[in-house]
Amino acid sequence: MNFTQSFRLALKSLLTSKMRAVLTMLGIIIGVGAVIVILSLGNGLTGMVQQQVDKMGINMIQAQIWAPGDMATPDPSDMYDVVAAHPDVLTGVSPYVNVTGVVRRGDEKYDRTHMYGISEVMYNAATNYTMDGEQVSKGRFITYLDVEHREPVCVIGAYLEQEAFHGDALGKSLSINGRSLTVIGVLKRNAELEMMEGSQDDQVYLPYTTALEIIGSRWVGLYLFTSTSGETAQAAKSVLANWLNVFFRTDDGEYEYYYITTMAEQANMINGMMSVAMGVLVAIAAISLLVGGIGIMNIMLVSVTERTREIGIRKSLGAKPKDIRSQFVIEAGTTSAIGGLLGIGFGCLLAKILETLLGGMLVQSMGTSGITFHATPTLGAIGLSFGVSVGIGILFGYLPANKAAKLNPIDALRYD
Amino acid sequence: MGHLIELKQVYKIYQMGSETVHALDGVDLTIDQGEFVAIVGSSGSGKSTAMNIIGCLDVPTSGSYHLGGVDVSTMDDDEQAEIRNKMLGFIFQQYNLIPKLTVLENVELPLLYAGVDGSERRKRALQSLERVGLKEKAKNLPSQLSGGQQQRVSIARALAGTPSVILADEPTGALDSRTGREVLGFLKQLNREGDTVVLITHDNSIAVKADRIVRLQDGKIIYDGDAHDPRAVVQPHDDPEEEVPAS
Numbered sequence: 049m050n051f052t053q054s055f056r057l058a059l060k061s062l063l064t065s066k067m068r069a070v071l072t073m074l075g076i077i078i079g080v081g082a083v084i085v086i087l088s089l090g091n092g093l094t095g096m097v098q099q100q101v102d103k104m105g106i107n108m109i110q111a112q113i114w115a116p117g118d119m120a121t122p123d124p125s126d127m128y129d130v131v132a133a134h135p136d137v138l139t140g141v142s143p144y145v146n147v148t149g150v151v152r153r154g155d156e157k158y159d160r161t162h163m164y165g166i167s168e169v170m171y172n173a174a175t176n177y178t179m180d181g182e183q184v185s186k187g188r189f190i191t192y193l194d195v196e197h198r199e200p201v202c203v204i205g206a207y208l209e210q211e212a213f214h215g216d217a218l219g220k221s222l223s224i225n226g227r228s229l230t231v232i233g234v235l236k237r238n239a240e241l242e243m244m245e246g247s248q249d250d251q252v253y254l255p256y257t258t259a260l261e262i263i264g265s266r267w268v269g270l271y272l273f274t275s276t277s278g279e280t281a282q283a284a285k286s287v288l289a290n291w292l293n294v295f296f297r298t299d300d301g302e303y304e305y306y307y308i309t310t311m312a313e314q315a316n317m318i319n320g321m322m323s324v325a326m327g328v329l330v331a332i333a334a335i336s337l338l339v340g341g342i343g344i345m346n347i348m349l350v351s352v353t354e355r356t357r358e359i360g361i362r363k364s365l366g367a368k369p370k371d372i373r374s375q376f377v378i379e380a381g382t383t384s385a386i387g388g389l390l391g392i393g394f395g396c397l398l399a400k401i402l403e404t405l406l407g408g409m410l411v412q413s414m415g416t417s418g419i420t421f422h423a424t425p426t427l428g429a430i431g432l433s434f435g436v437s438v439g440i441g442i443l444f445g446y447l448p449a450n451k452a453a454k455l456n457p458i459d460a461l462r463y464d
Numbered sequence: 465m466g467h468l469i470e471l472k473q474v475y476k477i478y479q480m481g482s483e484t485v486h487a488l489d490g491v492d493l494t495i496d497q498g499e500f501v502a503i504v505g506s507s508g509s510g511k512s513t514a515m516n517i518i519g520c521l522d523v524p525t526s527g528s529y530h531l532g533g534v535d536v537s538t539m540d541d542d543e544q545a546e547i548r549n550k551m552l553g554f555i556f557q558q559y560n561l562i563p564k565l566t567v568l569e570n571v572e573l574p575l576l577y578a579g580v581d582g583s584e585r586r587k588r589a590l591q592s593l594e595r596v597g598l599k600e601k602a603k604n605l606p607s608q609l610s611g612g613q614q615q616r617v618s619i620a621r622a623l624a625g626t627p628s629v630i631l632a633d634e635p636t637g638a639l640d641s642r643t644g645r646e647v648l649g650f651l652k653q654l655n656r657e658g659d660t661v662v663l664i665t666h667d668n669s670i671a672v673k674a675d676r677i678v679r680l681q682d683g684k685i686i687y688d689g690d691a692h693d694p695r696a697v698v699q700p701h702d703d704p705e706e707e708v709p710a711s
Binding site: 064363 | 516519521522541542545546548549550554556560561562564573574576577578621625
């Protein structure tokens with residue numbers, strides 16, 4: 049008995065009882081569909097993380113410093129010195145000072161605006177992207193001289209320009225906590241996001257030196273470094289860690305009052321967490337595949353009983369046990385393969401729907417402009433799901449098929 | 465090579481609860497190429513067991529069975545399947561066609577299991593259908609045919625594999641007497657054309673269409689000879705039960 053004949057026979061018996069076939073396949077359809085949806089969403093999320101990394105630069109390093117009050121903390125100038133001393137691995141540093149306060153323009157007050165004190169290193173003129181993924185649309189970004197001279201200047205987000213300046217902010221002024229600043233640049237609007245108060249577009253960049261003055265502090269808790277390339281990021285990280293270890297060394301020993309992560313580490317961490325979450329979800333979906341397999345086994349056992357006479361006839365005509373076995377195994381495999389294909393179609397469709405429904409929200413939560421979310425499964429995921437569904441059919445079809453193969457031809461022929 | 469079918473001291477013993485049943489009790493039987501033999505007996509005479517053993521559907525408890533010179537009494541399932549496929553053609557009372565396959569596909573089955581490839585299989589199945597005069601029904605499903613036609617399809621299927629022996633188990637049992645006569649006439653014709661036919665029946669009026677009658681009772685052969693000999697149709701002890709057709 050050859051394969052194509054068994055396959056055609058299997059298709060025929062599936063087509064003669066469509067309702068039953070669909071019910072048999074349901075578990076597989078749901079299981080495969082769920083796996084495809086999960087893998088598609090995971091793929092989309094990984095893609096977003098990758099885009100974020102690409103935007104911000106794989107060479108970015110974050111250093112947090114939180115030395116207790118009575119200890120000396122490194123100055124920004126110390127950090128500049130470190131960068132200058134290691135040109136082989138480090139190219140620049142920007143303090144990242146979070147300013148809390150109120151923005152005023154005339155009589156209007158904006159108290160949900162995000163304000164960051166940064167240096168010129170924050171912005172890469174070549175790519176027109178800041179380290180946190182913003183782009184300048186009008187005017188210019190903060191320069192070295194602005195920082196050096198504590199210039200009262202700022203770069204504002206599109207929302208603020210719209211609301212406070214009616215779309216024309218360049219050269220005009222606003223005040224932060226009573227200090228007047230001139231707008232020298234406007235950031236590009238984050239197209240995917242709604243322009244609203246407190247959103248990504250409601251923000252202000254100012255020189256960190258100016259920012260420290262405004263908040264009345266000398267202490268900077270967060271620095272963004274850039275390494276010469278993605279490959280040297282790890283080396284740059286150790287240079288910084290060594291320097292900070294020396295800095296924080298006391299007679300009691302060394303204290304790690306800092307936390308340094310490279311962009312690659314962050315991306316790996318996020319991806320690692322996502323793959324764990326996806327693994328758990330896929331495992332849950334796999335239970336449905338198992339149930340689907342048991343469903344197939346159940347129907348195949350019924351089918352073997354119903355077709356006892358047919359099996360007897362086939363045996364009397366010279367079918368060997370292995371012919372009967374392969375007929376039923378192929379039938380089970382075909383059932384689950386079709387179920388798998390339907391499940392893949394159903395999963396892709398559902399993933400597209402979820403992409404439309406959740407895409408905007410997810411992109412917003414990433415907080416970087418120009419990032420897109422595509423919930424499409426990889427070819428590997430599709431191939432794997434299909435393979436697993438065929439495998440399940442064959443695995444669970446084997447027991448009923450073996451039962452059929454072992455039937456005694458005399459009893460089978462006499463069966464009514 | 466001697467006889468086509470040769471059974472020597474064949475016993476088939478079943479254990480039914482505490483009772484031991486000798487379905488076949490030392491049967492010696494030889495059938496030669498080209499014969500038309502009827503194995504006759506009432507229900508429980510052992511004729512079905514004999515048919516199962518001759519048909520390689522079952523093996524004897526003891527004794528030997530040679531088919532075409534080969535000992536088939538000790539073969540395993542796969543070897544028996546191959547013998548059934550190559551040497552035997554079955555015709556059953558209930559036709560035993562597979563309802564969801566077309567007439568042509570049903571006739572192709574033995575060739576399929578013999579590993580004959582597609583176009584050759586089709587050609588030979590159509591030839592076989594032509595022999596029973598049902599070539600034009602090839603695309604039909606068995607359910608669209610009358611009982612007599614279905615039985616002719618099953619004959620075509622039995623012939624498709626060019627078997628050495630055609631085994632017909634109560635082939636007229638489910639047919640009206642006119643159609644039954646037609647089918648018997650057909651078997652007779654096959655025999656004239658050179659096929660060996662073994663007919664299993666409980667009905668004397670059918671058995672006499674054969675050339676030779678082998679009568680079984682209680683697992684033993686009580687008559688083996690010319691079908692036209694009056695002793696061939698004598699019931700040794702008249703039992704009203706024997707008038708009831710065996711299922």
